Amino acid sequence: MQSEPTTAPTPRLGILLSGRGSNFLAIHEAIVEGGLPAAIVAVISNQPLAAGIRRAETLGYSCWTISHRDFPSRDAHEEKVAAVLEAQRVDYVVLAGYMRLLSSRLIGGFRNRILNIHPSLLPAFPGVDAQRQAWEHGVRVSGCTVHLVDEGLDQGPIIVQSCVPVEEGDSPESLAERILVEEHRAYPEAIRQICTRHWKIEGRRVVFP
Ligand code: GRF
Numbered sequence: 001m002q003s004e005p006t007t008a009p010t011p012r013l014g015i016l017l018s019g020r021g022s023n024f025l026a027i028h029e030a031i032v033e034g035g036l037p038a039a040i041v042a043v044i045s046n047q048p049l050a051a052g053i054r055r056a057e058t059l060g061y062s063c064w065t066i067s068h069r070d071f072p073s074r075d076a077h078e079e080k081v082a083a084v085l086e087a088q089r090v091d092y093v094v095l096a097g098y099m100r101l102l103s104s105r106l107i108g109g110f111r112n113r114i115l116n117i118h119p120s121l122l123p124a125f126p127g128v129d130a131q132r133q134a135w136e137h138g139v140r141v142s143g144c145t146v147h148l149v150d151e152g153l154d155q156g157p158i159i160v161q162s163c164v165p166v167e168e169g170d171s172p173e174s175l176a177e178r179i180l181v182e183e184h185r186a187y188p189e190a191i192r193q194i195c196t197r198h199w200k201i202e203g204r205r206v207v208f209p
Pocket of ligand 1: 017019020021022023024052096097098117118119180183
C-alpha cells in the first residue's frame, strides 16, 4: 500500500505593527512570490491611523486595530492582543515596527516564537532612533538585526544580521533608507529560516544543526 506524502502545515504568522508597514509588505511580497512558505493570518495595529493596517485591509488580510488607549493598563491591552493571536492559532508573532514594549503575557505565551527587526547591528544601538544613534557615533558600518524577543530590550537571540556601510555624506535619514532596503530582504529571510529549518537555542545562540 502506498502511503500519502506528508506535508508540514504552513506556519501561521501574526503581524503586529504601529506605522507605515513596509516590513509587513516585504513579508507579504515574499509569501506571494513563493519565497516564504508561511501564511499571514492576522495583522494587528495598536495605532488606528497606521498606514500599514490600511494596506493590510486593502490586501484582504484579517485585521484588528487594538488601540492601547482603549484599555486601562498595558496588561489589559496585551491580553486582548494575545487573545486574537491565540484565536487565530498563530505560530509566530512578527513585530514589524510595533512601537510597544511587550510584557511577560505575550513573551511567555509565545516563548521563542516572537521575532523583531531592529535597524542596527545589535547589540549596538538598541532602543529608538537606532540609525541616528549609529550615525552620530560615527560608525563605518551599520545594518539591521532580526532576533527572537525575550524580556530584554532588543536583546534576544539573533537570527539574521545584514551590514550596511555608512557612506561619506550620509545623513541619519539616508542611512535609514539604505538600512530599510536591507530590512526588507533580511526579515523574510529570517522568517523563512525559522519556519523551514530545524533550530534550537543554545545560550544566546540560535543554532541550525
Ligand atoms: C523599521 O525600521 C524597523 O527596523 C523598526 O521599525 C521600522 C518599521 O518600519 N523596528 P515599517 O513600519 O516596517 O516601514
